Amino acid sequence: MPRAERERQMVAVAEEIFADRGYLAASMDDIAERCGVSKPMIYEYFGSKEGLLVACIREARTELAKATTESVIGAATPEEALRRGLVAFFEFTDTHRRAWSLMLRSEAAVAGPAAAAEIEAGRQEQVEIDMALFRAFLPETSEVELEAAAQIVVGACERLSLWYVGRDDVTADQAADHLMLALWTGLSSLVRA
Amino acid sequence: MPRAERERQMVAVAEEIFADRGYLAASMDDIAERCGVSKPMIYEYFGSKEGLLVACIREARTELAKATTESVIGAATPEEALRRGLVAFFEFTDTHRRAWSLMLRSEAAVAGPAAAAEIEAGRQEQVEIDMALFRAFLPETSEVELEAAAQIVVGACERLSLWYVGRDDVTADQAADHLMLALWTGLSSLVRA
DNA sequence: GAGTCAAGCTTACCCGGGGTAGGTTACTTG
DNA sequence: CAAGTAACCTACCCCGGGTAAGCTTGACTC
Incomplete structure (x- = not known):
């Protein structure tokens, strides 16, 4: 999947999980899994958990x-x-x-x-x-x-x-x-x- | 130091550290140290980091x-x-x-x-x-x-x-x-x- | 004054999760 | 086809929230 599309997907998934469980209770591993991707990909694109939230x-x-x-x-x-x-x-x-x-x-x-x-x-x-x-x-x-x-x-x-x-x-x-x-x-x- | 007094001190110290560094960046070890006490004491009195914040x-x-x-x-x-x-x-x-x-x-x-x-x-x-x-x-x-x-x-x-x-x-x-x-x-x- | 109980406190540890190092695959491009 | 790079992975580090188990001291009983 190309980067731009993957980023949109990650933001969409993260928005849902953050809103559901709260920022602290949401784990990056969970978000990665729901995207069908491994954790370092998110870090590649957003730098940190906070970076993902900012997006x-x-x-x-x-x-x-x-x-x-x-x-x-x-x-x-x-x-x-x-x-x-x-x-x-x-x-x-x-x-x-x-x-x-x-x-x-x-x-x-x-x-x-x-x-x-x-x-x-x-x-x-x-x-x-x-x-x-x-x-x-x-x-x-x-x-x-x-x-x-x-x-x-x-x-x-x-x-x-x-x-x-x-x-x-x-x-x-x-x-x-x-x-x-x-x-x-x-x-x-x-x-x- | 009696419990009631220690609790007041902990709340005062925590308020300062939370407000200064933010909740996430504040560590329980730091708060304990500033109280001149070890970490489990805080857990004894407030149960969790969130409990301390709530107080x-x-x-x-x-x-x-x-x-x-x-x-x-x-x-x-x-x-x-x-x-x-x-x-x-x-x-x-x-x-x-x-x-x-x-x-x-x-x-x-x-x-x-x-x-x-x-x-x-x-x-x-x-x-x-x-x-x-x-x-x-x-x-x-x-x-x-x-x-x-x-x-x-x-x-x-x-x-x-x-x-x-x-x-x-x-x-x-x-x-x-x-x-x-x-x-x-x-x-x-x-x-x- | 020995025994006991509780309050206040400690050290030493567990472990989940944020974050990273380094490598693999596969597609583009000269 | 060699070279490069985009997309992705496994395996690991380590900080910090949280806990288990025990020590000390003083008050109160018998």
Whole structure:
């Protein structure tokens, strides 16, 4: 099997095993066996166990960035853009649960500095997408304010997606609704209602 | 040295080493040596490496829950309660950086299921504190709505604290301000400004 | 004061799994 | 067909989590 194809297979298998058993409990021998290949092949292509994890995360975050950026194309108002981005995000986390749990669960230094950096880079990517969006609609707002808002959106999305994926009585659309109410309209509106 | 005291010392040393080098890179032999004790003592008291991590996390989350619940006592309006809670939270993450980075970095299944559960329990604790607060001020609002709002607040706090701790030009108060603007007033207000 | 029990502690070891050295096969290319 | 290289293997090293078995010391009983 040619290298490129084998690498894709390895990433796919690793994603599944990492997500299932957790990074620590997954052994490289097992992954190799499931690929029908011996362990040194993985080391040849990915360098280390952490390297393999990084490859998995990178693939997931590339897909996520693609899905969210594409979703906001052509939105007329900031409200519409935000809502569309949220729905796309929640749909992604729902349909790509394995990939998403990898990005969440393999936090930082537990797997190693490279994996930590990859995950943080993924978040930062989302932050920058959000900032670009806000900046386009809100030219008057300061950069600090924009970044704070973007971080808030990313954090809220992350947490809410975990919550809604665990409940089958809430759809991606409803999750986006809740988030729009809180972030866009503001929680203060609940008091007056 | 009596057991209780030794346990406290072990947790303190472990917290530091885990936070410094990361969970994987920290070896039990090193931790034992820094305690002036041999490895089996730690296993006697905490059962496993993961058990030791769980003890560290539990201590940190207990402190955090204490700080945030105490901060909102006596608040007259929901706005004041929310703001006070946020400030207390950001101050905690700033002054207890090691403990906080442990809670964030040792995500989920990477260390093992018990550690994952402990961290999720910590988040859920915060969610419930928030829900109780909201419920007190907003008796009309549905439980689903309350929980969604609480999840959003927790997620936004987590992310924003990481951001603000990394920037020395932002104070806990200002971080709380940004969050109040986004969550309480709503981002829509930026458009009209 | 000898006997006993437990708490706190040790040395010396096992073994799974990440990572590597060095070689084999088989296909391309000049 | 010789040379090179891509894809792959077996066999091994060794660190570090985890354990077995026993030592020391002090308190408490008879």
